[in-house]
Amino acid sequence: MAKATYKDAGVDLEVYAESMARLPKLMQRTYSPRVMRLDGGFAGLFQVDFDNGLFARSYKNPVLVSGTDGVGTKLKLAQMTGKHDTVGIDLVAMCVNDIICCGAEPLFFLDYVAMSHDDPEQLEQIVQGISDGCVDADCALLAGETAIMPDLYQPGDYDLAGFCVGIVEKDQLIDGKTIATDDVVIGVESNGVHSNGFSLVRKVVFEIAGLSIDDHVESLGMTVGEVLQRPTKIYARALQKILTHYKVKNVVHGIAHITGGGLLENLQRILPANVTATIQRDSWDVLPVFDWIRDLGEIEEDEMDRVFNRGCGLVLVVSPYYAGKIQKMLADSDLKSWVIGSIQAGEGKAVWQ
Numbered sequence: 001m002a003k004a005t006y007k008d009a010g011v012d013l014e015v016y017a018e019s020m021a022r023l024p025k026l027m028q029r030t031y032s033p034r035v036m037r038l039d040g041g042f043a044g045l046f047q048v049d050f051d052n053g054l055f056a057r058s059y060k061n062p063v064l065v066s067g068t069d070g071v072g073t074k075l076k077l078a079q080m081t082g083k084h085d086t087v088g089i090d091l092v093a094m095c096v097n098d099i100i101c102c103g104a105e106p107l108f109f110l111d112y113v114a115m116s117h118d119d120p121e122q123l124e125q126i127v128q129g130i131s132d133g134c135v136d137a138d139c140a141l142l143a144g145e146t147a148i149m150p151d152l153y154q155p156g157d158y159d160l161a162g163f164c165v166g167i168v169e170k171d172q173l174i175d176g177k178t179i180a181t182d183d184v185v186i187g188v189e190s191n192g193v194h195s196n197g198f199s200l201v202r203k204v205v206f207e208i209a210g211l212s213i214d215d216h217v218e219s220l221g222m223t224v225g226e227v228l229q230r231p232t233k234i235y236a237r238a239l240q241k242i243l244t245h246y247k248v249k250n251v252v253h254g255i256a257h258i259t260g261g262g263l264l265e266n267l268q269r270i271l272p273a274n275v276t277a278t279i280q281r282d283s284w285d286v287l288p289v290f291d292w293i294r295d296l297g298e299i300e301e302d303e304m305d306r307v308f309n310r311g312c313g314l315v316l317v318v319s320p321y322y323a324g325k326i327q328k329m330l331a332d333s334d335l336k337s338w339v340i341g342s343i344q345a346g347e348g349k350a351v352w353q
Contacts, residue, residue, distance in 0.1 A: 092164075096235075110145075
């Protein structure tokens with residue numbers, strides 16, 4: 001009787017080794033001087049501060065901020081198009097954009113990739129995107145895990161998870177507690193659907209409308225795949241410029257990442273119990289992709305508000321005196337922004353005006 005091998009069970013260790021050999025260069029391009037090399041080790045090492053006195057942070061009371069997320073069913077689009085690099089950017093964005101809501105500087109990122117079978121080219125595409133996202137977010141891709149599980153995933157299927165750790169001085173931590181009456185609510189542009197609501201998007205676009213991934217969308221000037229695979233915008237670098245500029249004054253009182261649940265629900269998460277955020281519905285530019293999705297599925301406006309960012313991917317609640325300057329700094333980072341509302345005395349709610 002033939003002896004069983006791991007390869008017979010669906011895991012080819014030689015192909016796995018080829019996959020792993022493609023990844024170090026994608027990780028090393030993200031390294032900062034704080035990364036401590038441990039080639040071949042079982043963990044990633046990161047020193048909180050620099051050894052070099054010229055670049056030392058000299059933290060006094062640092063707080064570590066962590067977050068984890070995935071990409072959801074947007075992965076199905078990658079599998080439909082065979083283009084797998086943009087979901088890696090999405091993965092980084094979904095984690096990094098969460099931790100910066102506390103005012104944190106992203107330090108390092110780890111990924112978990114679960115696949116049905118080893119595919120070195122596909123894995124390299126995925127990690128290329130993760131690497132690109134980490135470069136954009138100024139954080140190191142420190143380590144990761146690739147799991148091959150043929151009995152859990154169908155051929156061609158895979159899943160992603162990401163984990164990000166950042167740091168902020170305790171007296172500069174942003175948690176929404178300092179949000180006060182007369183504060184200004186600034187909305188910062190998204191660049192599309194980002195990574196939320198894709199179960200609804202796929203139902204509307206492919207089932208109800210009967211479109212294919214390669215169909216051209218006349219009103220948007222691109223194919224369905226190009227429209228829906230646009231990667232999530234990463235806000236870390238622009239926000240760090242603002243927070244570094246106002247390191248002493250602490251003029252940013254709250255930050256919300258607009259993901260599943262929409263603008264009101266995510267903004268409400270950071271509001272103190274004694275205020276209400278009033279948002280003007282027509283105060284920012286709703287991206288055409290959302291009108292396209294709404295019309296294809298005849299989706300109610302309330303449902304659109306609850307599921308999608310609708311063109312506003314991040315919200316800052318700031319002192320009114322500094323709102324104009326902050327918008328100018330966002331513009332300098334090529335980010336469009338709008339004053340979309342204000343803070344009044346209330347009961348911890350976010351409401352439409």
